[in-house]
Amino acid sequence: MECLDTGGHPEPGEADAGMAARVWQGMYTLVLERHDRRKAVADALGMSFSRVRALRRLAAGPITLRELAERLTADPPYTTVIVDDLVRRGLAERITNPADRRSKLVHLTEEGEAKAALATGILATPPDALLALPPEDIRALDRVVAKLLG
Template identity: 65%
Template sequence: MDDRTGTATEVWHGLRALVLERHDRRKQVSEALGMSFNRIKALRRIAAQPHTLRSLAEYMVIDAPYATLIVDDLAKRGLVERTANPADRRSKLVHITPRGKAAADEANRILDTPPEPLLALPPEDLAALDRIVNRLLD
């Protein structure tokens, strides 16, 4: 392994530890909303735009029966509803309800809250990190 690959690997390990271990918001958002993170992930996706069960399953990389189970639970909670799909009468579209939109907004608020160590960085470090992250996302 060359120096560049080794350094990139170490940076990747650090980023994973930062986001997925030390400051993982999934548990916090699950506890706040009283449901699994998979249900929250589906809810946030449906809040962004209506989905068929098939498109939701594809996005979440799950099988259709599990997507149905998730949507059934969200519907029982009053967070989503199914309506006829005008583009395909054989399928239904899953839409967010006002209660579901509020829950998705709360999930986004929790997930988007930066961890304290990030907030504590000096402005020039934040600017450099922002520049690097945007470059990685391009």
Template identity: 55%
Template sequence: MTTQTASRAWQAMRSLVLEQHDRRAEVCQALDMSFIKVKALRKLATYGPLTMRELTDMLATDKPYTTLVVDFLEDRGLVERTRHPEDRRCKIVSVTAQGAAEAAKADAIINVPPAPLLALPAQDLAELDRILGTLAGD
């Protein structure tokens, strides 16, 4: 019974976030770019300068595709590539001020709670927050 209940809860969470209240299309439209590019920009804004390898690993893409993503972001003035100070073969990608502003815009859209969550009674919301914190390891 516990496995069935956990499975049902997991399916409900996935559906809530990825289907019923998915904000990815809204973010893509607002920033006029694909979600993988938004994701790369947000990673760089959150974690600071990253090597191309680190960014590739975080995005779970391959090197050529990461290069295309970074090329796009660089062409728009959202990131810049520099040589690694200790390894000239490596490139470091950093977010620009404009890129940080666009990442903040994306975060503002993504982080708006959906209406059903806002409609929960305060006690239920606090309990949900506690449970999710436990699941996240906080």
């Protein structure tokens, strides 16, 4: 029986929910266990992954420390420690916020931008097993992931 409040699609049953749980666990295993790029990117850049995440968030442009903390889902004192380390490494600097001269923005230096780009390249490299799939399977995965991301 079809349910109208789900856009005309049948309501998921227990079997569908079980399959969805199995798919979710499989995605977790693939991305975060078998092909986790966090260690590779941390080793390549010589810093913890939390610093790599900060670099990548800052690559979009200068932001306040508070905004960075929100984007990292970290508390401001810990974010300050991360930014201090990035500044010490010459990858970021604090500049006066032109919209509010009482506050500072954090932005990447040229070297920081290069490291952020390197990190993005490492993290975006698909594993060999994905590249080995037939093109129609990759297209199907692309459609499904795009739909899940909304």
